[in-house]
Amino acid sequence: xxxxxxxxxxxxxxxxxxxxxxxxxxxxxxxxxxxxxxxxxxxxxxxxxxxxxxxxxxxxxxxxxxxxxxxxxxxxxxxxxxxxxxxxxxxxxxxxxxxxxxxxxxxxxxxxxxxxxxxxxxxxxxxxxxxxxxxxxxxxxxxxxxxxxxxxxxxxxxxxxxxxxxxxxxxxxxxxxxxxxxxxxx
Amino acid sequence: xxxxxxxxxxxxxxxxxxxxxxxxxxxxxxxxxxxxxxxxxxxxxxxxxxxxxxxxxxxxxxxxxxxxxxxxxxxxxxxxxxxxxxxxxxxxxxxxxxxxxxxxxxxxxxxxxxxxxxxxxxxxxxxxxxxxxxxxxxxxxxxxxxxxxxxxxxxxxxxxxxxxxxxxxxxxxxxxxxxxxxxxxxxxxxxxxxxxxxxxxxxxxxxxxxxxxxxxxxxxxxxxxxxxxxxxxxxxxxxxxxxxxxxxxxxxxxxxxxxxxxxxxxxxxxxxxxxxxxxxxxxxxxxxxxxxxxxxxxxxxxxxxxxxxxxxxxxxxxxxxxxxxxxxxxxxxxxxxxxxxxxxxxxxxxxxxxxxxxxxxxxxxxxxxxxxxxxxxxxxxxxxxxxxxxxxxxxxxxxxxxxxxxxxxxxxxxxxxxxxxxxxxxxxxxxxxxxx
Numbered sequence: 001x002x003x004x005x006x007x008x009x010x011x012x013x014x015x016x017x018x019x020x021x022x023x024x025x026x027x028x029x030x031x032x033x034x035x036x037x038x039x040x041x042x043x044x045x046x047x048x049x050x051x052x053x054x055x056x057x058x059x060x061x062x063x064x065x066x067x068x069x070x071x072x073x074x075x076x077x078x079x080x081x082x083x084x085x086x087x088x089x090x091x092x093x094x095x096x097x098x099x100x101x102x103x104x105x106x107x108x109x110x111x112x113x114x115x116x117x118x119x120x121x122x123x124x125x126x127x128x129x130x131x132x133x134x135x136x137x138x139x140x141x142x143x144x145x146x147x148x149x150x151x152x153x154x155x156x157x158x159x160x161x162x163x164x165x166x167x168x169x170x171x172x173x174x175x176x177x178x179x180x181x182x183x184x185x186x
Numbered sequence: 187x188x189x190x191x192x193x194x195x196x197x198x199x200x201x202x203x204x205x206x207x208x209x210x211x212x213x214x215x216x217x218x219x220x221x222x223x224x225x226x227x228x229x230x231x232x233x234x235x236x237x238x239x240x241x242x243x244x245x246x247x248x249x250x251x252x253x254x255x256x257x258x259x260x261x262x263x264x265x266x267x268x269x270x271x272x273x274x275x276x277x278x279x280x281x282x283x284x285x286x287x288x289x290x291x292x293x294x295x296x297x298x299x300x301x302x303x304x305x306x307x308x309x310x311x312x313x314x315x316x317x318x319x320x321x322x323x324x325x326x327x328x329x330x331x332x333x334x335x336x337x338x339x340x341x342x343x344x345x346x347x348x349x350x351x352x353x354x355x356x357x358x359x360x361x362x363x364x365x366x367x368x369x370x371x372x373x374x375x376x377x378x379x380x381x382x383x384x385x386x387x388x389x390x391x392x393x394x395x396x397x398x399x400x401x402x403x404x405x406x407x408x409x410x411x412x413x414x415x416x417x418x419x420x421x422x423x424x425x426x427x428x429x430x431x432x433x434x435x436x437x438x439x440x441x442x443x444x445x446x447x448x449x450x451x452x453x454x455x456x457x458x459x460x461x462x463x464x465x466x467x468x469x470x471x472x473x474x475x476x477x478x479x480x481x482x483x484x485x486x487x488x489x490x491x492x493x494x495x496x497x498x499x500x501x502x503x504x505x506x507x508x509x510x511x512x513x514x515x516x517x518x519x520x521x522x523x524x525x526x527x528x529x530x531x532x533x534x535x536x537x538x539x540x541x542x543x544x545x546x547x548x549x550x551x552x553x554x555x556x557x558x559x560x561x562x563x564x565x566x567x568x569x570x571x572x573x574x575x576x577x578x579x580x581x582x583x584x585x586x587x588x589x590x591x592x593x594x595x596x597x598x599x600x601x602x603x604x605x606x607x608x609x610x611x612x613x614x615x616x617x618x619x620x621x622x
């Protein structure tokens with residue numbers, strides 16, 4: 001199997017074959033990221049397409065110092081954010097939702113049987129503003145300050161959105177796994 | 187408390203970490219080929235190298251002209267007795283000269299006009315010092331009326347002994363400024379030329395590109411246009427103008443069928459693509475079905491939705507003509523190695539081309555069917571050109587030029603195949619130039 005560097009070099013000389021090779025190798029992982037942020041398949045395919053165009057356009061700037069997959073993932077995430085901002089910025093409600101105290105959580109072992117697709121579907125079903133904050137904070141590891149800057153919201157809003165997202169997801173997970181019942185009966 | 191990482195976060199992070207979902211098949215088809223970015227430094231270096239080459243050529247030519255040219259430009263010599271120049275030429279002292287056996291003697295007008303026309307019989311003996319003879323000319327065979335001035339080019343006249351001119355203390359050149367004549371006034375040349383050529387291309391080490399080039403044949407290329415040249419000196423001229431050049435390939439063994447729109451309607455801008463060395467041909471004509479056996483044809487039609495090969499379609503072609511036309515602005519330097527009636531010259535320079543036509547066709551003659559265009563072709567190119575040609579002076583004002591020309595594309599034609607695909611051509615340029 002060709003190394004990433006060889007494929008990147010091939011892409012930089014304009015080889016369409018290498019571009020396709022790069023796409024085939026990484027598009028499944030990146031498409032999952034797109035779905036996570038986009039919420040539906042139509043939007044996700046647009047993000048993937050737009051993201052890959054940017055990846056190819058900026059390939060010459062990749063310094064080979066960090067993870068190539070991580071570099072591509074950041075481009076995809078930024079593309080998704082850009083689209084989100086363009087779509088929702090004018091309609092956003094900049095109020096600070098009431099911050100609710102998270103309930104006591106079950107242990108992660110209780111969710112061991114969850115399939116990745118189930119988790120993905122749960123995220124996709126989240127309202128956009130909750131989904132974006134949860135993805136950026138919980139999955140990507142950004143701070144609330146960074147999330148606020150990325151989405152054009154305040155830190156407080158980021159926190160409350162995250163809290164709400166967690167609450168929704170927790171309920172969904174519990175329903176899916178039957179943990180609620182057990183917890184109730186315990 | 188929010189900074190504490192709740193378990194739900196870990197569940198999702200770990201659960202989604204290695205998730206892969208196959209994207210829809212058509213996403214890749216909608217991602218355009220990646221343009222190859224040429225560094226500015228490389229472009230600037232290329233242009234600088236071209237300019238440096240031109241300057242060097244000019245300096246070299248100027249140096250050669252200064253060191254080898256005849257100091258006297260005589261364009262008119264008349265038979266003695268006809269006073270067309272009011273010039274005082276008294277030879278004060280002249281050394282005996284030896285007359286070449288085949289030379290005819292021509293006397294320049296003198297203050298005291300000789301009573302007899304010049305001729306070979308007038309040639310003095312070796313021992314006698316000539317009183318009026320200053321030059322002999324190797325006169326070409328021309329039909330000249332007795333009263334008409336004879337036009338001579340500078341290389342047809344040899345100064346035997348200019349000596350010193352009485353009273354003036356000046357040399358012949360400064361005493362006869364008006365004898366420089368008409369040739370010096372004809373500084374401009376206006377011409378039209380046609381240059382048919384055959385194109386070639388090289389693939390470098392790229393195996394796929396080599397494979398594609400092997401399945402393509404260069405179409406006859408041509409360049410035509412009008413040009414204006416300015417004579418910097420007798421031998422050196424700079425030339426520019428405007429032209430149209432056409433190059434292209436024939437992509438062989440691609441079967442093209444018409445009638446697909448009767449069975450399959452689409453919203454996309456193209457249905458089929460064909461990989462070529464110069465880029466990806468996108469078949470915007472969605473009535474066509476394309477097929478080949480060399481994995482060059484791609485399609486947006488999902489395999490499980492339709493199989494056009496089973497439809498009743500009409501074959502309209504078995505290959506694709508890929509044509510690119512450029513509007514060109516050349517800048518050339520031309521130097522005459524031999525400046526005679528039949529001369530020899532060398533030329534070199536660069537041409538800037540702007541893409542004005544990018545088409546792909548199939549069929550022949552009047553049955554040409556447009557397929558689409560090639561994606562990723564550069565809108566601009568720079569080519570260098572070198573020629574060594576023959577020049578024939580048909581008359582005082584008209585020149586015919588014929589020269590073999592080698593042309594090399596400095597910038598690649600295609601942004602897709604990058605620096606690997608740079609065609610070159612060898613051809614003949616011929617044209618007429620009018621002096622004024």
